[in-house]
Amino acid sequence: MSLLEARRVRKVFGGGLWRRARVVALENFSLVFDEDTPSFTAVVGESGSGKTTLARLLLGLIEPTSGEVRFRGIPLRSLDRAGRRCFLREVQAVFQDPYEAYNPFYKVDHVLELPIRNFGLARDRRTARALIEEALAGVGLRVEETLGRYPHQLSGGQRQRIMVARALLLRPRILIADEPVSMVDASLRATILRSLLDLHRDHGVSVLYITHDLTTAYQVSHDIVVLYRGGVVEAGRVEAVVREPAHPYTRLLVGSIPLPRPDRPWRGERVLGQPAGLLPLGPRFCQFLDRCPFAMPICQQEVPPLFQLGSERAVACFLYRDQPVLSNDDLADLLCKRTATSN
Template sequence: MSSNRESFMHGKQLTKVFGFGQQKVTAVQAVDFDFHRGEIISIVGESGSGKTTLAKMIMGLLKESSGTIEYKGKTRQLKRHAERKAYWKDIQAIFQDPFASFNMFHKVEKLLLDCIKLQGLQLTKDERFAKMKEACSFVNLKFEELYNKYPFELSGGQMQRLMIARIFMLHPKVLIADEPTSMVDACSRSTILDMLLKLRDENNMTIIFITHDVGLAYYISDTIYIMEKGKIVERGTAEEVILSPQHPYTKQLIADVPKIHEAWNLG
């Protein structure tokens, strides 16, 4: 469980405000978090709760209005290109819509070669080929059948697997997974989750799931954070939050899934 793991990422009073004056909207308000190596965290809330905005702040894609994120014991710095590159080497993400994550004009081979470039590896052509082939094999894809294709020539399921193949190549310390299974069928959903959990086990990777799915959060998480209207209203172990909810919003979310076991078909 997370209590035995190294604590290495903290958020302190993170706030994100969009707009000015009467148009001002506070999407995330004074959020604190504490993530551990190898921990599986779910940030759960309905659409508009602020969970994706929080994920983008953690990822470094959105600048916080106030508050800080500490990473590896230091306040995160992302002003310089070199700082952002180093951070993104450690922190990666996969998103709900895999097609939005790739350049549609780049073939699969280029997308995977970019991972090797990001790591700064100096490899021969054969070594590069072997690395890409291994990554595709991990997600049950055949590199020889894909390398010359464009993303739009692949199915949604293949694209999600390709995103995981990138993670396999990059070995990040933290993976942010924003609704990664919502656009695939139940069979593919189970397979994708298994792949992500295998990566966690092999690399001691922290996975942060952003989801509205209470059943998913319960079955895969060590720790759950419940978000409502930009605030964390409840946090704790999966068992504490789902089986003994304290906050009315958490109780409402669980009430919407009357029988979690049946809803997720997991026993």
């Protein structure tokens, strides 16, 4: 049984009275979190690929234009009060900018005390204090250096780790981490990512790690989904996708990672060859067409479906049109079953 699932979700912004331009932020996206088997999935892509839109849809902060996000089989918009309360406890988030989660007029203690009070996690102040100290220790923070201070008195890394500690308090079933380490220095990234891994391994929490950093995604996740302009271009087991990328865009991402070798200059996007240039476009076409050196006539006429490459992954590219076609729902179920088998 699925705990949280997105089925054929599409989100379009604009098109109203004052804003006539329409932007498709997410297209036909499906993802499943299993009730019994925790997963650690990374969603990667450059800015504007739809990553944050996906996070907001899964959290119920915005509604899809079409498709559904369901919690235990019930659409989020149809949850009753008890179901909504359960959803808010079991599906937690850590966002890119932790400062936005704080009220500058309250000490940081307030962020940790509020969920304890709202969800009745402790019977008295002593028990609540013990829970807070345990959560802070779990993310590498010392109580005497953290509590009693205002948000502006802490570093960005400390504020971010407090938000992870807050998630630890609630013992959620799913944690959606949207760029959780992009605003902290390199020395703290490992600490925060270790906290996410511990939450997954020790407490059975499914983690959706949203990032533009392919390196950290490779280090911590089991599966990976690559987004480009709102659509899935490649997905599957992280080792297969990163070590042998199949889609030209995934190759671009992997090839754009600078290597620590002074004798091998970084070539950036040139690892793909020359872009395809300006081509006459029909109403439906491959979104990567204008940057792809392998563009073919069919790429100008149709949107590539997902083609299955063995049992490990799928890729949306006509270079693999001799392979079986997968729907986005099929891919979501395939990843969910593969995670259950590997665990």
